[in-house]
Amino acid sequence: MQKIDMLIENGFVLDFEDNSEIPELKSIAIQNGKILEIGLPNDLKIKYDPEILLPADSKIVMPGFVNAHTHLSMSYFKGLADDLPLMEWLSKHIWPVENNFLSEEFVTDAALHGCAEMIKNGITIFNDMYFFGDQAAQSAEKVGIRAMLGEGVLDAPVANYKNADEILSYIEKMNDKYKDNELIDFAIAPHAIYTCGKENLIKSTKLASKLGLIVHIHLSETRSEVEDCIKQNGKRPVEYLNSIGFFENPVVIAHGIWLNEDEQNILADKKASIAINTSSNLKLASGFDSFKSYLDYGINLSIGTDGVASNNNLSILEEINLTTKLQKALNNDPTILPAKEMIKISTLGGAKALNKENEIGSLEVGKKADIILIETDDIQVQPIYNLYSHLVYTINSEQIKDVIINGNIVMKDRKLVNVDEEELIDKAKYYQKKIMEFNNIR
Ligand SMILES: [Zn+2]
Numbered sequence: 001m002q003k004i005d006m007l008i009e010n011g012f013v014l015d016f017e018d019n020s021e022i023p024e025l026k027s028i029a030i031q032n033g034k035i036l037e038i039g040l041p042n043d044l045k046i047k048y049d050p051e052i053l054l055p056a057d058s059k060i061v062m063p064g065f066v067n068a069h070t071h072l073s074m075s076y077f078k079g080l081a082d083d084l085p086l087m088e089w090l091s092k093h094i095w096p097v098e099n100n101f102l103s104e105e106f107v108t109d110a111a112l113h114g115c116a117e118m119i120k121n122g123i124t125i126f127n128d129m130y131f132f133g134d135q136a137a138q139s140a141e142k143v144g145i146r147a148m149l150g151e152g153v154l155d156a157p158v159a160n161y162k163n164a165d166e167i168l169s170y171i172e173k174m175n176d177k178y179k180d181n182e183l184i185d186f187a188i189a190p191h192a193i194y195t196c197g198k199e200n201l202i203k204s205t206k207l208a209s210k211l212g213l214i215v216h217i218h219l220s221e222t223r224s225e226v227e228d229c230i231k232q233n234g235k236r237p238v239e240y241l242n243s244i245g246f247f248e249n250p251v252v253i254a255h256g257i258w259l260n261e262d263e264q265n266i267l268a269d270k271k272a273s274i275a276i277n278t279s280s281n282l283k284l285a286s287g288f289d290s291f292k293s294y295l296d297y298g299i300n301l302s303i304g305t306d307g308v309a310s311n312n313n314l315s316i317l318e319e320i321n322l323t324t325k326l327q328k329a330l331n332n333d334p335t336i337l338p339a340k341e342m343i344k345i346s347t348l349g350g351a352k353a354l355n356k357e358n359e360i361g362s363l364e365v366g367k368k369a370d371i372i373l374i375e376t377d378d379i380q381v382q383p384i385y386n387l388y389s390h391l392v393y394t395i396n397s398e399q400i401k402d403v404i405i406n407g408n409i410v411m412k413d414r415k416l417v418n419v420d421e422e423e424l425i426d427k428a429k430y431y432q433k434k435i436m437e438f439n440n441i442r
């Protein structure tokens with residue numbers, strides 16, 4: 001028998017190529033962080049001698065979710081201010097506390113909380129936009145989650161940076177520091193076209209080309225952003241960015257709601273993806289529109305949660321549930337975005353957006369073992385006729401029991417393996433007090 005690291009045994013293994021509604025029971029052999037073989041339980045049982053045997057009876061075994069747009073270290077701002085317009089929410093509530101609290105220590109703690117929360121929601125990689133990426137990377141490593149850390153680029157001084165040049169050289173330094181790290185990648189994240197001018201957008205693009213990184217930006221989130229761009233640049237946002245060569249590199253557009261057909265044509269042509277953030281858009285009333293034509297143009301779609309300050313949770317299952325229902329309503333068409341399509345968007349679509357579709361996003365031999373196990377022996381879940389339907393319309397994050405990232409178990413039976421959950425909760429309470437005190441005196 002061949003010695004291997006892990007055998008996930010006898011689960012409903014999701015295979016996007018398989019058209020059955022409930023897949024046959026299978027096992028997955030894992031070695032050196034990668035999927036070595038997927039096969040019938042009896043075949044793999046006699047072939048492999050695993051160091052860890054993970055029974056998956058009555059569980060769905062699927063690729064981890066890809067959170068394609070988030071702000072990890074805003075964890076402690078969850079529920080701080082709600083039910084407000086975007087600019088008022090930002091300028092009166094979020095920016096003042098960020099200005100006062102952002103530090104290496106704060107981000108280390110908040111990132112730890114955020115990474116833990118991601119895993120509880122079955123997210124195995126997230127595409128972040130925030131600051132102090134080095135500290136976020138250390139926290140992600142500690143929890144054991146894969147991270148794409150986009151350091152925010154803005155014209156104005158922010159966090160501990162005097163200007164965008166300092167941020168760009170920091171990204172270069174961090175990219176070098178973490179280049180051999182299995183879990184951590186850096187990205188360049190110009191915040192938005194209204195906070196990052198043409199010169200810094202071009203500098204961001206050039207650095208991304210030089211280092212081979214992806215670019216991550218908020219774009220066309222509100223109607224007024226589009227109107228302002230036309231006033232200032234004589235072009236719509238995607239046309240403006242295209243005119244400065246912004247789409248030379250893989251780009252993740254967060255939100256991307258207000259795009260006309262010419263813009264969609266450009267995105268379909270380039271290595272650009274859209275991260276859909278339905279909860280955040282609905283809650284901030286940033287707007288929402290049908291994206292049926294995005295599908296027709298073949299633009300790669302992925303799912304983001306946005307930060308917990310605007311969502312206010314990190315459930316990808318909730319996002320796909322809301323997104324397909326909203327699109328059905330907007331298009332007056334219940335057949336749009338069927339369940340299997342939504343699951344693919346939230347896994348493989350995200351992997352494509354992050355330029356990692358050869359490594360993650362589906363359960364295939366040779367890909368990284370980023371896998372989640374979901375309980376189905378549950379009153380809320382039974383009976384089952386179609387697993388994809390259940391994932392989108394029935395199951396919630398509480399039923400996600402085990403999470404494996406890079407071949408390592410990071411959550412077992414809903415308990416995090418690498419961090420003490422009680423400590424995280426105590427820390428969150430500590431910062432809540434601090435933030436309340438600050439808000440009372442400002
Ligand atoms: Zn955002």
